[in-house]
Amino acid sequence: DGGITQSPKYLFRKEGQNVTLSCEQNLNHDAMYWYRQDPGQGLRLIYYSQIVNDFQKGDIAEGYSVSREKKESFPLTVTSAQKNPTAFYLCASSISTGNNYGYTFGSGTRLTVV
Amino acid sequence: GQQLNQSPQSMFIQEGEDVSMNCTSSSIFNTWLWYKQDPGEGPVLLIALYKAGELTSNGRLTAQFGITRKDSFLNISASIPSDVGIYFCAGLYYGGSQGNLIFGKGTKLSVKP
Numbered sequence: 184d185g186g187i188t189q190s191p192k193y194l195f196r197k198e199g200q201n202v203t204l205s206c207e208q209n210l211n212h213d214a215m216y217w218y219r220q221d222p223g224q225g226l227r228l229i230y231y232s233q234i235v236n237d238f239q240k241g242d243i244a245e246g247y248s249v250s251r252e253k254k255e256s257f258p259l260t261v262t263s264a265q266k267n268p269t270a271f272y273l274c275a276s277s278i279s280t281g282n283n284y285g286y287t288f289g290s291g292t293r294l295t296v297v
Numbered sequence: 298g299q300q301l302n303q304s305p306q307s308m309f310i311q312e313g314e315d316v317s318m319n320c321t322s323s324s325i326f327n328t329w330l331w332y333k334q335d336p337g338e339g340p341v342l343l344i345a346l347y348k349a350g351e352l353t354s355n356g357r358l359t360a361q362f363g364i365t366r367k368d369s370f371l372n373i374s375a376s377i378p379s380d381v382g383i384y385f386c387a388g389l390y391y392g393g394s395q396g397n398l399i400f401g402k403g404t405k406l407s408v409k410p
Contacts, residue, residue, distance in 0.1 A: 223306070223402070225303075225385070225400055225401060225402035225403050226340075226385065273339050275339075277398075283327065283328040283347060283389055284345070285330045285332075285342050285345060285387070286342075286398060288332075288340050290337075291337065
């Protein structure tokens with residue numbers, strides 16, 4: 184079955200540490216996205232990638248970095264520069280940006296700073 | 298930039314009640330999508346709307362693409378406990394720099410105590 188997999192489900196980070204969240208899809212989608220979700224805030228776009236080796240900043244990119252070396256993978260690194268990283272992170276993919284079939288989401292990673 | 302105003306922010310339901318929520322914008326959209334998110338999971342697509350005035354059903358769910366293309370509505374009939382969760386609207390537009398899909402802030406459905 185095709186889908187999008189995020190790991191780990193739960194992640195704990197110490198102050199000052201970088202952590203990387205994994206996102207893998209086998210849907211053959213060109214576009215991938217990272218969102219951050221906080222209670223009452225909806226989904227806020229961090230980064231997106233339309234194609235391999237290309238990505239653009241979203242609304243809240245500061246303190247985050249991404250790479251897109253393979254079509255299937257779009258890892259997100261939460262750096263120590265992100266001052267309030269505790270949140271639920273969602274990865275999504277779509278056939279392409281601007282297509283009208285919507286996005287397929289992963290099941291999320293909950294990151295907590297300890 | 299584009300913004301979607303989704304209301305209500307939250308509501309309590311009693312089993313059997315009908316539920317309505319909507320999304321409005323000052324911008325025109327080409328596609329409206331409705332997603333549901335269960336606690337601790339990612340959103341799942343419920344209904345997609347592609348034409349102004351379109352009315353589409355998926356079981357007990359009915360959604361409409363507004364005539365002006367600036368709004369959309371979702372109705373849930375005869376609610377059941379598994380309907381609880383967060384419902385998001387999303388609008389697709391062409392152009393811009395943010396992947397072209399804009400999300401509302403969600404409507405949280407909870408069961409009345």
